[in-house]
Amino acid sequence: MPAENHSHDREPIATCHVPVMPNEIVHWLGEISPSVIVDGTYGGGGHSALLLKTLPTGQGHLVGLDRDPAVSERVESEQHDPRLHVFLGSYEKAPQALAALDLTVADGAVLDLGLSSDQLADPHRGFSFTRASANLDLRFDPESGQSAAQWLAWNKEAEIANAIYRYGEERYSRRIAREIVARRRREASVKTVEDLVEVCKRCVPRSKNHDIHPATRTFQALRIVVNDELGALERTLQSAPDWISGRGRLAIISFHSLEDRIVKNTFRDDPRWNVLTKKPLRPSEQEVEQNPRSRSAKLRVAERAVTSAT
Template structure:
């Protein structure tokens, strides 16, 4: 299957991030190199773009699309984005001019049935972004306790029927383990009352999102990774993050706000005693245009959050 993925907010991301055509830039979620190529196209011979991804398919495709194809230096590394600092250290890179994250799952991962991310295609219950990882969706679905499943589906999927879905999953797996995405979809459909399934998104959407987040620890690594990313920026360096759902967007928004504010003293104190100074400025956000949403409906929930290091 061809690695197809339409880069969202591409021009906006490039326009914001690239300030020095001979600078060093890192795309921590390279995927099929859509954004990475956009950044690389703006750089001159003295510039460097480093693309990082944990997905073997992405590494293979992006390497073909990036390496040796642009005037600037291009490098590709396999890693979870939370470990980007280790990759920089291994390459002898200290401070960088810009860093970028496109969170969530790629169109290729969603459209590839064998990866098990989609409730629209039948495939194995996998959902691992790093195919070498131990934990997969089948283990979560078949081994987590009912209370754990209910909590994950409620917390990460914001699903109002979480307890009922967990109850139905546990009942179904007693008959036989759930091994495919469509088997899980059938259980979810049975769990959600018919009247609640008429309107809104696909009944399995929230549960699949929740299990995917659990398998890949997507939210647990975000805040610390953002702070580490800002730490590696040069003065005036820029960070851009594309989010796709309220949970991850809230974490990015709050982390940026904290770094813009600096001081962590209680509001009732007349003067600052913590001594923490603001690290970021000009934090803002933008969403896709109506034309982009019409052309690519998957961009509808996307939001680009950005900030500049002081």
């Protein structure tokens, strides 16, 4: 799990990711004067860099995790505050990362879900429809599991349609799945970004005001599937009360309704959490103007309840 040395043929590039709702994250986690913070989605390290400033001077630990080997490669190539420890792996592994530092609990944790601008800009990952010739990969960790192209090559039409409907909320999911499977029969399987964009353009009518690309929902669905994004979030929400200290805080930024619903319902229904943000917090107009990527962000924060059993 500690960041390993991956032999990629590409040099790690500097991050271009701008952290979303930075002031709010620092406010909600800084307020508890933390000594140990977990940043479960380290990405470009923007939140971590700010959160380091909330730790006591020269003390404490900031434990970062990210599933993307490109992140650990970048971290290894940079100079760091000795209080920062970044691990390669899913945020589900937060307890193991803490244990590797002889810690059992964190005072605060942040999850900033989804993908980073670095991943979107990487022409080899398949995250952006503008990189037409890229392989349709869509994994945060391209070294484990199945790529989206492989997933589409091996699953049944009904399963593909259901995933696109459920995780992309795409009403034309059946048409898209039918076309994907028809291409397989013609031995012209969907392999690249361009292939999938072409299928979606053929199956999804242009939205009235052209505000959403016909492939947006399908890409979102496949990304969620190949990374088991909702499963990782659900499992972590269940385990987090075991590794966040009493009155410690968990802050989660989500970017679509499927994630936000899981966070909202778990915080509300699980007695181990006290909700601190009755309504989700949204980025300011000024932030959205400066960083359009933040426009759909919703931040929810909960406190680990203190019960007689904890």
